[in-house]
Amino acid sequence: MKTESAFHSKQYRNLLKEYGYDETEINKRLEESWELLFSDKHPETQIYFEVGTNEAYMLDTGNLDVRTEGMSYGMMMAVQLDKKDVFDRLWKWTKKNMYMEEGVNAGYFAWSCNTDGSKRSYGPAPDGEEYFALALFFASHRWGDREAPFNYGEQARKLLHTCLHKGENGKGSPMWNLDNKLIKFVPGVEFSDPSYHLPHFYELFALWSVPEDRPFWKEAAKTSRNYLKIACHPETGLAPEYAYYDGTPNDENGYGHFFSDSYRVACNIGLDYEWFKDEKCPTDIAEKIQGFFVDKDPSNYRRYTVEGEPFEEKSLHPVGLIASNAMASLATSGENAKKCVDLFWNTPVRTGDRRYYDNCLYFFALLALSGNFKIWMPH
Structure with missing residues (x-):
């Protein structure tokens, strides 16, 4: 049975609760995590x-x-x-x-x-x-x-x-490239970053931007969903950090592999599906990403080719990767989805010098998986 999107139903899944976690504990984790990131009482995580x-x-x-x-x-x-x-x-x-x-x-x-x-x-x-x-x-x-x-x-x-x-x-x-409606890595270049593609944002820009721009944003939502299908590897689901408009990895400066930027693709698919449940949302990519990582040791996450071959170089942001893969569970189901959420729940926010990016992704995942990453509509 196809459930309504959060945009239409105004209901947001508390996936953590669905997977058996106590609602009081979920709310407590959310409050504590906010304190850890936003309070000067916690310099190790602030x-x-x-x-x-x-x-x-x-x-x-x-x-x-x-x-x-x-x-x-x-x-x-x-x-x-x-x-x-x-x-x-x-x-x-x-x-x-x-x-x-x-x-x-x-x-x-x-x-x-x-x-x-x-x-x-x-x-x-x-x-x-x-x-x-x-x-x-x-x-x-x-x-x-x-x-x-x-x-x-x-x-x-x-x-x-x-x-x-x-x-x-x-x-x-x-x-954005105004012809193909794909977001650029930076304005002066003609290639993209798959993790920048936020079709669920563009659906809302199509409602609230100046009237003349609304048709563009509606089209951009469609083209971004399609772009992710060609930018992510057909077997592993892994996206490069930078990719050309035809989806092939742009490895000119070593950014053609699955590394830090790429992690966000899984989050974005999860939230897009939760918010809009568009049939073109590439949920199979989220399933493939989870399948790729589910049996890997988080302490040994690496840089990977999009085909899945590991480099010696370790992930700079393993907590962020754990969080992103969990957030993808809003668009997936089954054993791997639950394993990714359980791993996230049992992972604390990160301390130390590299904590910023990890803890941003961690907090977004916590918001989304607890039903608190919402669309705020005009009154």
């Missing part, structure tokens, strides 16, 4: 740091910088749990320090800054922009719009419009 009276940043603890990826992730976590103060602090720091007012990338956000707010790069990374946009829409719908920069909905619409129309005046490039 990735959120407040600045002054009304700003904050998410620290990439492995690279000691602040990234649009982390800032947009933190905002999404905050809006899902109704943490308005945290959201506004992160957004204020982002707008003040990362937004580019001039130059070829004006209208985008600098993907990497130092903790003092100075820019390390004057280029954007599209995965930040797409998360910023949806987090802002959700904030607008949960809390209402206020004065700039807290006019969340307007900020989101303007940002998405820039992502598509940048370069029409001859300066800069859009973040």
Whole structure:
């Protein structure tokens, strides 16, 4: 029997509860994990740091910088749990320090800054922009719009419009290829990153962006679902970090293998299926990924070719991989799905220098598997 999507039913599966975990324990894990990441009482796991009276940043603890990826992730976590103060602090720091007012990338956000707010790069990374946009829409719908920069909905619409129309005046490039409707790795190149593909976000952009852009986003949702089918290996399900528009791995600089970026593909398929249950959602890829990893020792996860051959190099983010594979269970079923969720439940948040990326993916998985990664609709 085909169940309704969360978008239509407004019901979100608590997969952890379905698999026998106690609801009180699930809620406790969610609260404790938030504290571990967002409180200064836990320096070994903390990735959120407040600045002054009304700003904050998410620290990439492995690279000691602040990234649009982390800032947009933190905002999404905050809006899902109704943490308005945290959201506004992160957004204020982002707008003040990362937004580019001039130059070829004006209208985008600098993907990497130092903790003092100075820019390390004057280029954007599209995965930040797409998360910023949806987090802002959700904030607008949960809390209402206020004065700039807290006019969340307007900020989101303007940002998405820039992502598509940048370069029409001859300066800069859009973040999507307007012909094939695929997201680019960065605006100035013509290849993609499979983990950037968020068809479930684009379905919502097609409802809430400026009217002229809505048909594009509806098509982008379809093309992204199709793209994942050709970018992920037909037997292992593994995606390269970078891939050309025809789906073949782009290994020009060693990014043609399954490594850190690639982990997010499994999460994205899981959430896309939970939210929309589109028949084109490539759930078989999630099943193949889980099948590939289910019998492997997490302490020995590696970099892999997309065919599944291991390198000597170990995974930098094994906790993140565990979390992503568990989140895929929203789109799968059977023994492997449960094994992946059980492994996640029995894995603590990460400590140490590399904890940032792992713990972001960990928290997203915890939100999603507990039924708390929701679509916030307009009132």
